[in-house]
Amino acid sequence: MIHSPKVTSLKTLLHIGSGLLVAICLLSNVIGWVGQELLLSNFRVIESSDQLAADVLRVHYDALQLKARAENYAQTGADAQYLGALELQSDLLAAITQLKTRVGEGDALADMLEKMRVHIAVFGDRMELASAERTVRTELLQDKLLKQESEVDQSIAEFETSLNEIDADEASRKLLVAVRAYSMARKNLLRYFIKPVSEDYQQMLDALKRSQSEVQRIELPPENEEAIAAQQRMLAALSEFQTLGVRAVQATRGYMFYVNVVMAGEISEFVHYAKEINSLVRERREATRVAREQAVTRSRLLGVLASALAVVIAAVLAFRLSKVIFDPISGLTKTFLRLAQGETIDSIPAVGRNDEIGRMARAAEVFSRKNQQTKELLDRSQALSEELAQKALMLEESNQELDNFAYVASHDLKSPLRGLRCLAEWVQEDCDGLLSEDSMTHLQQMQARVTKMECLLDDLLNYSRVGRIEQRLEAVDVHEMVESILELLDDSSGVQVAIDGDLPVLETFRAPLQQVMLNLITNAVKYNDKGRDGRIQVASEQKGAMVRFSVSDNGIGIAPRFHERIFQMYQRASSLNVDGSGMGLAIVKKQIEIVGGQIRVDSTEGKGSTFSFTWPMKITKTGHTAGVASSV
CATH class of the missing domain: 3.30.565.10 (Histidine kinase-like ATPase, C-terminal domain)
Known part of the structure; x- marks a missing residue:
């Protein structure tokens, strides 16, 4: 096509050239689209990795926060720390479940997330058990033990009063020994709750046994029923105190076991898995970044090659088309510009060609003839415009004459009306008493209607004067x-x-x-x-x-x-x-x-x-x- 010395159809040439340009554009677009899809795919992967990394980092951070709150709860026993830990544990479980759904089954990350989830769930159960034990311990220490101490003190006071009444010095001495032993038991129990040591617990039990033994050794006369009853109440109070103390120690040991052994182990496990998950995600992000850089390099190379090929082919096509088509069209364009200015051209170039340019030249010839006809039509239109202006002037003069007629009619008709009214008044005056009542009424009606007619003519006159x-x-x-x-x-x-x-x-x-x-x-x-x-x-x-x-x-x-x-x-x-x-x-x-x-x-x-x-x-x-x- 390009090497043909003669072109019989510009349409065919343009179709071939346009087809090649379209093919180049399509090829370039396909290459660009493929490159963009690769880049977008990598960017989507990176975006997903970044989001996953952010979520994993959040899980890791929340796991550390959960550990910190659990440790604070173990040290302080504050309800706010406990409730915050439970809420954070629930959020962690939900976040891990969501991450597993995004990662998919069979992935190593999903397995780690599942192990971490199991440990966090177990941790939550153990923390609830620890909280229950601490609640029992707190209830015993702050409520029941205090009340029982008051009962023991009251029973001691009652027993001491009853002994003083019977003057039993030996019994009073034994009671004093028992009270000292009870006091030592209270101190040992308090030291145990401050810092749990098994020796303090054993000393507390030994002291309570001594106190109970000394009270039991006190011999009382059978007839002194009040003293015997006081002795029994003191022994019962000491026994109940021992029972509550032992239960409080057991609750403390259970709480310390859950906190220091069970919860600490679960915390260590899920924190370990959190670190492992974070490390795995960082490795995957790095691998994705390397793949992205490689995809960008390939996409750039393909884009450069496609652009260079398109530029070369387009330059060759443009040069060839300019020689075959655009130069002759440029000459015809100048001819059409002259025709557009209203000129009439006798000789049109390229009229003898048999292709589209030749047909355009013949169209220019027709355009030249149309210019001649348009000039004739413009001359005729000018004449019609002048005639239309003259008609408009005549219409304006006719409207003016109508206004003048209304003015003259309203003005000139008033004189006979005034005469008619005067005649009616004269007839009424001259014939007063001679005419019948109906005739007088008719004269008055005639005068009123004449007055009405004058009013109408006055308004018509004023209407015609508007604008004058x-x-x-x-x-x-x-x-x-x-x-x-x-x-x-x-x-x-x-x-x-x-x-x-x-x-x-x-x-x-x-x-x-x-x-x-x-x-x-x-x-x-x-x-x-x-x-x-x-x-x-x-x-x-x-x-x-x-x-x-x-x-x-x-x-x-x-x-x-x-x-x-x-x-x-x-x-x-x-x-x-x-x-x-x-x-x-x-x-x-x-x-x-x-x-x-x-x-x-x-x-x-x-x-x-x-x-x-x-x-x-x-x-x-x-x-x-x-x-x-x-x-x-």
Whole structure:
């Protein structure tokens, strides 16, 4: 393919070259993937080894801690050390079981862990037995022996009192010897508990026997029953003391056996296995580290070889493709750039080739013809644009004529209406008393309807004037404006009007804003059916370059189906008999939209209404116009 002097199909050439590049990429990716998998496998093994080593180190540390707590418990007998050792033993057993699960059966480490677990379990059992013996010893020493000593002392005192009553000097001497022997036994027993020595224990037993023997040798008259009873109580107390002392010594020996022999042996065993396990894990970590370094070296070598091979093949393919494809395409690119700039080229290079480049050249020729057609279309579009602008101007003039017609119609129709009203008044005055009552009523109705018609024409005139009258920009304090509106407001129903916070100062046209506020507040008063319980609230909130004003009331409300209708001319949504033509909100909407704001109503029938509108903080168009005030 590369040595062929002529190429009849660029598509075939590109497919072959792309296939080779894809094969190189795939080969490189496969080699990289294999290397990465080897590295990841080694890293996973290392990570597992590190985690295992950390867990083993923790087990080793906990084993040493268990040993330390057991030794502290043996020396102090503190319950906190005993409970801590039991808890640590339970945690160690759980950790060893988990480690065995991770290692798997048949591994040397698993065997060591099992042996260590057995010794720790046995250690826990032996520690519980030692604790039981110590509990018995403590109960005997701190409770029963002390109570028994008190009983012995009491029995001695009673026996001594009974002897003094019968004046038995020989018996008193023997009792004194017995008491001394008992005292020596107590001292020997105490020395044994402080430092267990078998000689002290034997001396304690000998002293108690002497004490009991001396008491038994005391001869008493048979008739002295009280002394005989005291003698028997003392012998019984000494015997019970000996029994408790022997039991306490046995408990002490059992406790010392469990602590110094059994527990010490188990501690030595599981600490030994902990060290062996730690050493084995360190050896395995070292072996894993060596394997990782070897895998990294192999992966690097494979990556370098794959990269070098890919670079060589890619360079050869790039050189060949640039000569066969890219140079001719570069020439065509320049041609297309000229065509893109709108030029028309008579002669396109490489049109005679039979491959894809030739087809591209012929496409450029078609592009050149399209440029010529596009130029013609642009000229025609320009003409249509000018015609459209002229139509827009004519439409604007037509709208202006409609506004002028509304202004002229509303203005010129008022003169005949005034004449009609005057004629009705003259007829009523001249024929007063001559016409019937029905005729007089008809004349009054005609005058009222003429007045209504004049009001409608006045509102239509004001609506047509919105946007016509030039206004002067000024700083308008809206708070002061609303207060002045409230002072002029005719509120015979007693509705309460409140201003929420401070209203802003705007740079705007005073008359349009005053008209909007007046209409909205007046409507809120007129359509409030709560009387003195009626409430109206005027508030504002700045929204960027605009201010949102709201006028809220608790009046009759507006059904949702009328929310759009009330802003249209001569439309009303309430059935209340109040003055107005239905043009007020239409004028308000037009005034607000002229300055770039919007108005909306949120209301539910019977639950009051909230009219909110936006107004710019500052009007910059000095030629802006606004309307005049109108009644609602």
